[in-house]
Amino acid sequence: MDAIRTRRSIRKYKPAPVPESVLKEVLNAARLAPSADNAQPWKMVVVRDEETKVRLAVASNGQKFIAQASLVLVVCGLPDEAFQTVGGYMSSHVIDATIALDHLTLAAHAQGLGTCWIASFKEDKVREILGIPEDVRVIALTPLGYPDETPEKSPRKNLEELVIFERYQ
Numbered sequence: 231m232d233a234i235r236t237r238r239s240i241r242k243y244k245p246a247p248v249p250e251s252v253l254k255e256v257l258n259a260a261r262l263a264p265s266a267d268n269a270q271p272w273k274m275v276v277v278r279d280e281e282t283k284v285r286l287a288v289a290s291n292g293q294k295f296i297a298q299a300s301l302v303l304v305v306c307g308l309p310d311e312a313f314q315t316v317g318g319y320m321s322s323h324v325i326d327a328t329i330a331l332d333h334l335t336l337a338a339h340a341q342g343l344g345t346c347w348i349a350s351f352k353e354d355k356v357r358e359i360l361g362i363p364e365d366v367r368v369i370a371l372t373p374l375g376y377p378d379e380t381p382e383k384s385p386r387k388n389l390e391e392l393v394i395f396e397r398y399q
C-alpha cells in the first residue's frame with residue numbers, strides 16, 4: 231500500500247544509470263504478474279541507446295522527458311499468444327501487458343525509480359524504430375530512471391464514485 235500510495239508519474243529524470251541488479255528486479259516484478267490462462271502474452275523492449283530513446287520520444291508525440299531517463303521500456307502485446315475470449319469477446323493481450331507494466335511501475339517506485347505510463351505514441355513509428363513485427367502490438371512505453379522531481383499527488387475519485395455494490399443499475 232505504501233508503494234501504491236506514494237508512486238507518481240515522473241516527467242523529470244536524473245541521468246544516473248539504473249544498476250543491472252535493480253533493472254532485473256523490476257523486470258522480474260513484471261514477469262510475476264498474473265495473465266489470462268497464464269499465457270503471459272507480452273514482451274518488453276529495454277532501450278538504453280541515446281539516439282533510439284530520442285527517436286522514441288519523438289514517436290511519443292514529442293514528449294522529450296522520455297529520453298531523459300536512463301532507459302525506456304516499450305511494452306508489447308502478443309495477440310496470437312493471448313487468451314482470445316475474455317468475457318466472450320476480446321483478446322487478453324492488452325490487459326495482460328498492462329498488469330505486467332503496473333507491477334513494474336510499483337516495483338520500480340519501491341526501488342527509488344521513477345516511471346511514467348506513455349500511451350500517447352504513434353504505434354507505426356515505434357514499430358519501425360524497434361523492428362517490432364506486424365503481429366505484435368505496442369501497448370505502452372515508460373521511461374525508467376531516477377526521479378529529478380517530487381510531484382504532488384494527483385486527485386482521485388472517491389470510492390463512492392467508483393464502486394457499486396450488488397447491482398450496476
Ligand SMILES: Cc1cc2nc3c(=O)[nH]c(=O)nc-3n(C[C@H](O)[C@H](O)[C@H](O)COP(=O)(O)O)c2cc1C
Nearest residue numbers: 237238239240241293346347348349350351381384
Ligand atoms: C494508460 C495511461 C496512459 C498515459 N499516457 C501518458 C502520456 O502519454 N504522457 C504522460 O505524461 N502521462 C501519461 N500518463 C500518466 C497519467 O497522466 C497519470 O498517471 C495520471 O495523471 C495520474 O497521475 P499519477 O500517475 O502521478 O498518479 C498515462 C497514464 C496511463 C495509465
